Amino acid sequence: MANIYEGAVEVSRRTMTLFFIVDASGSMDGAKMGTLNSAIEEVIPEIRKISGENADAAIKIAVLEFSSGTRWITPAPMDAEDFTWSFLTADGLTDFGEACKQLNEKLSRKAFMGDVAGSFAPAIFLLSDGEPTDEYASSLAKLKENNWFKKAIKVAVAIGEDANRDVLAEFTGNKEAVLTVHTPEALTKMIRFVSVTASQIGSKSSGVGKGGVDEAANKQDEMIDKISEVKAAEPDDDGDLEW
Structure with missing residues (x-):
């Protein structure tokens, strides 16, 4: 009896890239960077799990650090399954403009968005x-x-009172997508919340707009709704140590 599966071709999943854009300037030295490193390292297995169980898309991860200049930790987006967080150190200035320039260059089909199977809009x-x-x-x-940026889920975390929340709101497109934390405990919670939620929302097919502006807008709105729920549930940071 012939094998009915013989010659079957596996359909490649689309991809969704989760970008971590990390301020590695000198003011991040100490507890801030230590907490950030540990929190992202701990959430990576959850992202791997979401990717592995997702029928619509595989999740890839890209990391850009900025201080005095910028550096891509990932030369290209890496499959979550193969990704290991590299602990960052803090030093130097805060070249945010250069980070925007580098991100703009990579958000292109000629660079990070050229997956053969197709890409969902990224989460940044x-x-x-x-x-x-x-x-x-x-x-x-x-x-x-940049059209990829327009369609992306965009969230920012302001770490401490010295963070310029107006600039972060410019980046995300609205202040509702900016979370502020003052303690290591709150930073850890928000890194896990944003990483997991953005991965879940960004890597699913909504069936609306077929990946276009409508679908992207729906995903950003869904992300903001989730952020609003978190802000309402936890209006104040917990923990004793404040930055």
Whole structure:
């Protein structure tokens, strides 16, 4: 009897890239960077699990750090299954404008978005504790013209009171997508919440808009709804140590 599965071709899943854009300037040194490193390392297995169980898309991870200049920790997006977090160190300035420029260059089918099977809009997670030290307005303006960026789920975490929340709101497109934390416990919670929730929402097919603007807008709205729920449930940071 012939094997009915003989010659069957496995259908490749689309991909969804989760970008971590991390402020590694000198003001992040100590508890902030230590907490960030540990929290992201601990959440990676959950992202792997979401990716492995997802019939619609495989999740990839890309990491950009910015301080005095920028550095892609991942030369290209890596499958969550193969990704291991590399602990970052903090030093230097806060070249946020350069980070926007680098992200804009990679959000292209000629760069990070050229997956053969096709890509869902990415999820972009920005973490920062300070004020840009370079000219960022022109680079951010160009980034906001990028169609992949327009469609992306965008969330930012402001770490401590010195973080410029207005700049982070410019990046995400609205202040509702900016979370503020003042303690290591809160930072750990928010890194897990954003990473897991953005991965879940970003890597599913909504069946609306077929990956276009409608689907992307729905996903960003869904993410903001989840953020609003968290803010309502936990209006104040917990823990004793504040930055």
